[in-house]
Structures are given as structure tokens and as C-alpha cells.
Amino acid sequence: MDIEHLRKKYQKKDNSIYNGKKIQDLLSILYHENTKFDKFTLREQGEELGLFRSQYITERSIQPFKIYNGNKKISLNTFLNNSNNNDSFLKIINNRRSLRDYDPNYKISLNELFYLFYHSYGITKKSKIPDTDYILGLRNVPSAGALYPLEIYSSLFNSQITKGLYHYQDKDNCLELIKEGDHVEELRKIINAEPYVNIKNASGIIFITGLIERNSIKYGERGYRFMLQEVGYASLLISYLLEYLSLGSCIVGSCIDDKVNEYLEIDGVFETIHAIIVFGKKKEE
Numbered sequence: 445m446d447i448e449h450l451r452k453k454y455q456k457k458d459n460s461i462y463n464g465k466k467i468q469d470l471l472s473i474l475y476h477e478n479t480k481f482d483k484f485t486l487r488e489q490g491e492e493l494g495l496f497r498s499q500y501i502t503e504r505s506i507q508p509f510k511i512y513n514g515n516k517k518i519s520l521n522t523f524l525n526n527s528n529n530n531d532s533f534l535k536i537i538n539n540r541r542s543l544r545d546y547d548p549n550y551k552i553s554l555n556e557l558f559y560l561f562y563h564s565y566g567i568t569k570k571s572k573i574p575d576t577d578y579i580l581g582l583r584n585v586p587s588a589g590a591l592y593p594l595e596i597y598s599s600l601f602n603s604q605i606t607k608g609l610y611h612y613q614d615k616d617n618c619l620e621l622i623k624e625g626d627h628v629e630e631l632r633k634i635i636n637a638e639p640y641v642n643i644k645n646a647s648g649i650i651f652i653t654g655l656i657e658r659n660s661i662k663y664g665e666r667g668y669r670f671m672l673q674e675v676g677y678a679s680l681l682i683s684y685l686l687e688y689l690s691l692g693s694c695i696v697g698s699c700i701d702d703k704v705n706e707y708l709e710i711d712g713v714f715e716t717i718h719a720i721i722v723f724g725k726k727k728e729e
């Protein structure tokens with residue numbers, strides 16, 4: 445799809461509050477549009493991925509290493525046994541592994557949701573901008589220019605609070621109910637996770653979206669790269685927080701993008717889905 449088609453397609457959806465014209469011309473919006481899956485390209489990609497089961501690919505995928513053959517090497521292994529394996533921070537980061545099935549009887553509490561959202565993308569520090577009266581809210585995730593282009597949503601279907609789609613509102617540290625209801629069946633159709641990830645048993649799904657204009661107004665096209673980097677930082681922090689809470693998660697890479705955007709009630713151009721994290725309680729072993 446070229447940018448002219450794109451502009452026409454989304455003419456009525458421009459909810460840009462900044463410099464609409466400048467943002468509409470972004471190649472990164474065009475790039476993003478061209479990497480979206482619809483239900484056909486999703487299937488096509490699935491078939492292509494099947495080819496990845498060849499021996500050559502398997503051998504290649506178990507050695508993603510760059511080695512400087514013949515160069516001097518200083519081993520770090522002597523510290524392996526000395527490092528403090530009981531250190532709580534190291535335990536959390538070393539134990540994080542993708543979790544694909546969950547305890548169906550577990551209902552996540554509001555307190556756990558607080559930990560998840562506040563400590564990932566909540567405002568944990570306030571800072572006065574020098575020579576102004578403005579106060580900037582800083583988060584535990586670093587952000588290029590402190591522009592914070594991300595928004596966090598969660599669909600909850602096994603939780604102690606009303607089932608539905610929520611938006612984490614960082615300004616007041618609260619969950620805003622967007623729509624009530626059990627959406628698990630709808631989500632199973634538009635997120636390509638099964639049979640590997642058991643969405644039905646999960647507590648819910650976290651969605652990270654990005655508003656390109658928040659970054660591009662300062663950084664232009666490069667702002668898109670910064671936004672994607674920040675999605676990575678936020679996703680990993682959320683994964684670690686879940687580990688801290690004795691819960692677990694799996695990031696899911698494929699979905700029918702615009703169906704997810706519609707589900708989240710976002711325009712899909714200026715605000716788009718970037719990461720999907722299925723989360724829930726570990727099953728007792």
C-alpha cells in the first residue's frame with residue numbers, strides 16, 4: 445500500500461492533536477501499515493514459518509553467536525559459581541521464561557494489577573523542567589526525550605475485578621474501564637497464539653500501543669525506532685514484574701493487527717498495537 449492510498453483510507457481517522465500534515469507524511473506510518481497482518485497474510489506467514497522446521501534452520505538457530513576466531517579471550521566463567529544466586533533481583537531475571545499455560549482457577553487481584561501497571565509505566569518520579577513551571581512525570585522505563593509514546597491496556601477475563609477491557613491511566617494511576625464483558629473468545633480469533641499459548645486459562649492480556657506523533661514531533665522518522673525500543677523495555681519490565689509476582693507471561697508476535705486495533709478502539713494509524721503479552725498464574729508442579 446502506498447502513502448496516497450493510506451492517507452485516503454485513514455482520512456477520517458486522523459485524530460492527530462499535533463501537526464497532522466507532518467505526521468501523515470511519515471514513512472514509518474507507511475512502513476508499519478505494510479507490516480500488518482490481515483487474516484490472509486497471517487495464514488501465508490504461518491505456512492512460511494512451517495518451512496523453518498528444516499534441519500538447516502534448526503542448526504542455524506541454535507548458534508546465534510558471533511565469534512572472533514583466533515582473538516585473545518578472557519573467560520568470565522570463574523565468576524559463575526561465585527555470583528550470588530540467591531540475590532532476589534538476579535533470581536527474577538534468571539527465572540523469567542515464557543509461560544504458555546496458566547492456572548485456570550487463579551484470579552489476579554487488583555493489588556497485583558497495581559504492581560504490574562504502576563511499576564512498569566506508572567509515574568514513579570516527578571521532575572521539574574528547568575527554567576519552567578512544568579512538572580514531568582518519569583517512569584521506570586527509559587524514554588527518548590521523556591516523551592513516553594506508549595499506552596497500556598489490559599483485557600481481564602480471570603481477575604477479581606469486573607471482566608473487560610481496561611486502559612491504564614498513568615496520570616492518575618487508575619484503570620479506566622473501556623468496555624465490560626468476557627472478551628476471551630473474541631481475542632482467541634484475532635490473536636494467533638494457540639495451540640502453544642493457552643489464552644483461555646490466562647488472567648488476561650496486556651496490550652502495548654504506541655502513538656507515533658508523540659515521538660515524531662521531535663525526532664521525525666527516527667522517533668519510530670525509539671518507540672519500538674521503548675516497547676521492548678516496557679515488555680521486558682512487565683515480564684519481570686510478573687515473575688516477581690510469581691505469575692508468568694508469553695509475548696505473542698502475530699495477530700490480525702487492525703482487528704486488535706478495532707478491539708482496543710484505537711485508530712490503527714496514529715495509535716497502533718505493538719506488543720501483546722498473555723499473562724497468568726504458574727500451574728503448581
Ligand SMILES: Cc1cc2nc3c(=O)[nH]c(=O)nc-3n(C[C@H](O)[C@H](O)[C@H](O)COP(=O)(O)O)c2cc1C
Binds near residue numbers: 541543637698
Ligand atoms: C517479539 C516476540 C514475539 C513472540 N511471539 C511468540 C508467539 O507468537 N508465540 C509463542 O509461543 N512465543 C512467542 N514469543 C516467545 C519466544 O518464543 C521466546 O521468548 C523464546 O523462545 C525464548 O524463550 P524464553 O522466553 O522462555 O526464554 C515471542 C517473543 C518475542 C520477543
